[in-house]
Amino acid sequence: WVVFALIIAWYLLIWLFQDHIEARFDARLNDQVAEMVAASESDGQGGVRLTWEPTDPRYALPHSGWYWQISEGSQVIVASRSMWTDRLNLSGALPADKSEALLITGPNKEPLRALGRAIRLPGSENPLSFIVAGPVADIDSDVAEFSGDARLVLTALGMLLLIIIALQISYGLKPLGNLHLALSEIRAGKSRLMRGEFPGEVEPIVRELNALLEHNSGLLERARTQAGNLAHALKNPLLIIQNETTNVQGPRGQLVHQQLKTVNSIIDHQLSKARLAGSTNLIGAQTSVQSVIGDLIYTLEILYQDRNISLTQAGLENLLFRGDRQDLEELLGNLIDNACKWANGTIKIAGESLDYPDSGRLFRLTIEDDGPGIPAAEMLAVLQRGHRLDEQTPGSGIGLNVARDIVKLYSGKLDLDTSSIGGLRVRLILPAA
Template sequence: MNRQSLGLRLMGLAASMVVFSLVFAGFILHALFVSNLERSVQGDLEAALTRIVALIDPAAAQPSIRLPLPDPRYDTPLGGRYWQIEDTDSGAIARSRSLFDQELGGEPVSETGTFHFSNDSNLHLIMIRRPIEVGNRHFEVTVGENHEPIHEAGMRFAWDIARLFSLLGLVILGIAWVQLRLGLRPLDRLRSSVDEVRRGDVDALTGAFPSEIQPLVDEVNALLAERQSLAERGRRRAADLAHGLKTPLAALHGVAMRLRDRGDEDDAVVLDDLAQEMSSRVDYQMRLAALRSRSREHRESSSLNTAVLRTMTVLRKTGRGEMLHWKAELGEEVNVDIHRQDLLELIGVTLENGAKWARTTVAVQSSKQDGMALITVGDDGPGIEPEHMQKLGSRGLRHDESVPGTGLGLAIAKEILELNRGTIGYAVAPLGGLLVEIRLPLALS
C-alpha cells in the first residue's frame, strides 16, 4: 500500500487509536491500582494511629505509650512502620525505635491529614498525622509506612499491564486488519468490475454492492451508457456522412467520364483524382473512428499469431494475394496488449501494404524481444530509399503515384500503435524490399 492508499490510512488511524487507548487505559489502571494500595495502607495506618492514641500516657512527663505495639516493624530500625508523638506544648518528641535517629517532619495540622514524606536518607513514607488533646495536654500523633513496597507493586503491575495490553493490541490490530479487508472487499469487486468494462468484457458495472457504494456504481454506469451513446452517435454521424458523400462522388466520376468522352482528358483526370482523394479520406476517418481509445490502465489480451494467420488466409484469396508466395515464420504463441479487432486492422493494413509492393513474396516473422512482441513484414518489391523511410506513415503520402492506393495504410497502422503504446519502424528487407517492424507490449498474464 502507498501513501495514498485508503487501506493504509484506515489501518494507520486504527493503530493510532488502539495504541493511544491502550496507553491511556494503562496509565489509568496503574493510577487506580496505586491509589487502591495507598487507601488500603491508609486504613491500616488509621487503625494503628487510633491504637497509639489510646495507649498515650497523659501522666508521663515525656510523651510515651503505656504498651508496645504488636507489629514488630515498629521496634526494628528502619523496619517499615513508624510512629511519632510530639507534645506541642513543650516540643518534646517520642518516636518508635524503627525511626532510629530520624524525625517525621512537616507542618503542624489542625485536623487529621494524609501526607507523603521524604528526606535525604531516601526515606519515602505515606503517613497520617492527627492533633489530639488528652487532659490539658496537646499532642500531634503521626503514623507512617514505607511507600517503596507500593511503588514496587505498582511497577510490577505496570509491566504486567504492558505485556497484557501489547498482546491485546496485536489481537485488536489483527481483527482491525481483517475487518478492514472485509470492509474494502466491495471496492476490490468494484475495481475488478471496472477492469472488465475496460477490457470490453461487459458494458456496465455488474454485481451486488453495499448501499454506500451503489450510488457510485449507478453514476458510473450512467456515465458509461452516456459515453457509449455518444460514441455510437459519432459513428452513425460518420457513417451518414460517408453515405451522403457517395452520391456526389459518383456524380464527379460521371462528370469525369463525360469530359473524357468530349476529349477533355486533363480535366477528367483532375476530377477523378479529387474524387479518389475524397473517397480515401472518408475511408481513412471511418477506419479511425472504429479504433478503441485506450488508457494506461486499460488492459487487453489478443493472440498475435492467430491474427497473422487469419489475415494471411484472407489475403491469399484476393486477386493480388493469389499471385504471391506467403511465408510465415511465427515464434511461440504470444498475447499482446491490444484489442483483437484493432490487432486485425493493424496486421491487415501492414500485410496489404506488403502485398501491394511485393513482386513474388511476402514474409512475416514474429518473436519476443526486450519484453515486447516483435512482428516484421518484408517483401521483395522495389523498396524505398533510406532517406525517405522517415516519411512513411504520414497521412496521404504515397511513395509511388503509379501504384494504385491511397497512401493511408501505414498511417492507419501508426494511429493504431499510438493508441496502444506500440512502435513502428522501417528498414531494408532481406528480400530486397521494405521491412516493416512493429513492436507491441505483451499482455499481462
C-alpha cells in the same frame, strides 16, 4: 488515534491507581497512629507508657522500613524496635487535630511516607508527637506491578481494536472493491455494463454509471452509422462522375481524376474509422494473434507468390489481443502487406508478452523487412493520411494512417525505425487478454 487514546488511558489509570494506593497507605498509617494514641497514657512522672504496642511484626524487624515513635520535643520517649538506635526526624510542627502525610528520609536513607499527630495526654504538660512511617518502595512496587499488568491489557486491547477496525474498514470498502472489479471487466471488454450485487449506498452510483455507459454507447453507434451512411451516400455520385469523366483527356482530365482519387481515399478512410468506432463495444473480445497472422501469411504468400518472399514468425503462440478480430486483421494486414510490397525477399514477425503494473497486460509485435526502408526524416510523415514516398507503387496512401488509428483506438503504440536486416521495422504495443 487508537494508540494515542490507549497511551493516555494508561497514564490516567496509573495516576488513579497510585492515588488510590497512597490513600490506602495513609489510611493504614492513620489507623496505626490512632491505635498508638489509644494505647498511650501518662506514667505520672511526666513520661508516657503504652498499654500495648502495634501488633504488626514488621515493627519488630530492625530497619524493616516500618517505624513508629513517640517524642516530646526533640526527645524520643519510646520507639519501635525496628528503629534500632536511630530516630525519625520531622521538620516543622505536627497538626493537633488530624494526621497528614509527609515524605521523610529513613535510617537507611530510604524514602518514607509518614503520618504524625501532636496530642496532649491527660497529666502531661507538653504535647507528644506520635509518628508512624512506612516505605515508599511498597507503594512504588504496587504501582509498578499494576503498570505492567495495565500495559499488557491495554496492548492486547489495542491490537484487538486495530483488528476490529481493519475488519470494519475491509467490510465497509468491500462494495468499492466489487465496483472496481466491475469497472475492470468493462475496460477489459468482458462486460458492457456493471453487473453484480451492490449495497443500497452504492446502487445509485452503479445505476448512473450504467446509464452513462448506455448513453455513450448509443451516441457512438449513431455517430458511426451517420458517418458510414454519409460515406456510402457519396460513393454512388462519385462513381457516376468518375465514369462520365473517363474520356476527358489532357491536363483538366488528369486534374479531375486526381481529385476524384483523393476524395475516394478520404471516403475509404472515414468508412474505416467509422467501423472502428463501433468495433470496440464488443463484449469480451479476445483474438488469437497467431491465428490472424497465420491467415494473413497464407493469403499474402499466394498474392505475392511470384516474389518468393519468406515470411517467418516467432513468439506468437500464447499472445491474445484484447479487441476485435477484424481490427487486428486490418491493422496487421496493412502493415504486413506494406512490408511485402517493399521487401526484397525476407519478412520477420516476432511477438512477446509484456506486463507493466501501471498499464496492465500488453504484448509487443515487431514486423521488419529487408527492403529499402524509410529515411529517418520521413518516418513521421508516412503516418499521415495519403502521404506516399513512391507514387508508382499501387495503394491509396492511407494504410499506415489506418494502422495508426487502430493502435490509437486501443491506447497502444506504433513506432517506426530501421530494421537490423536493412529495411523498415514496425513495433506495435497492444493490450493483451
